[in-house]
Amino acid sequence: MALKLTLKPGEKFVVNGAVIVNGDRRGHLLIQNNVSVLREKDVMQQVDANTPVKRIYFAIQVLYLDESSRPQYYADFADRLQEFMGVIRDPGILDKCASILEDVNGGRYYRALLTAKKMFPFERERLNYGMAHEEEGADLGMSS
Secondary structure, rough: OEEEEEOOOOOOOEOEEEEEEEOOOOOOEEEEOOOOOEEHHHOOHHHHHHOOOHHHHHHHHHHHHOOOHHHHHHHHHHHHHHHHHHHHOOHHHHHHHHHHHHHHOOHHHHHHHHHHHHHHHHHHHHHHHHHHHHHHHHHOOOOO
């Protein structure tokens, strides 16, 4: 099945690790074979992988885009996922982690990325919750 991309003027995307930029007009691209494609909005820079779930996402992204180095990067992905799963007690999130592992092991990296992305709000909520408690403690004259 072919993949059809509709690109905005100047929109970047990655195909098998090569960064490509659309021209100055809206463009359409039809990809007829199996390649690794990510739009600019789905690409995460390493510096932005600053939370546990984002580090999992970044590890999957590297596995997806750099086929020649997959064995090297798989260990990092597995460590990050195992570490995260070791501290999470939410059954829904653990199910998502299991799906990610199954998809990565099955070579369905893009699907694994989509599942990881769905965990961003959960993580953001948990991180904000922790920050709110720190602020409350500061208001009460408590130190952490």
